[in-house]
Amino acid sequence: MEEITEGVNNLSVTDSNKKNRIQVSNTKKPLFFYVNLAKRYMQQHNEVELSALGMAIATVVTITEILKNNGLAVEKKIMTSTVDVKDESRGRPIQKAKIEILLGKTENFDELMAAAAEERDVGGGEEQS
Structure with missing residues (x-):
């Protein structure tokens, strides 16, 4: 799994300077960290x-399905490819599958987010991050 993380870190600068891109690792953060981050990015950038x-x-597929099933996101584009990633143990590049999924806000995204925020405020009186 370390080579996956390394591969993500080695993506070119032009690839990673998009302000609304999340590079997902299944070792670094819990699933709902990414779900909540994706919601925030959609609020800021619409996709x-x-x-x-x-x-x-x-x-990534699980995050996408959670957002779709909650009525927050629609798939706009799905791209698949393979990339060469340096494999330290073998000393030569290996090919890794890559997926990029572009999600956009649904028509009632803002409504649903506002309702969820209101629920949190009324529920515990404490802001959750």
Whole structure:
């Protein structure tokens, strides 16, 4: 799994300077960290691009499905490719599967987010991050 993380870290600068891109690793953060981050990015940029390599692809698909099933996101574009990643143990590049999913806000995204925020405020009186 370390080579996946390394692969994500080695993506070119032009690839990673998009302000609404989340590079998902299945080792670094819990699933709902990414779900909540994706919601925030959609609020700010109206869309979010989730990107992952190798085993983390399943995590991106799960995040996408959670957002779709909650009525927050629609798929705009799905791109698949393979990328060369340096494998330290073998000393030569290996090919990794890559997925990029572009999600946009649904028509009632803002409504649903406002309702969820209101629920939190009324529920505990404490702000959750």
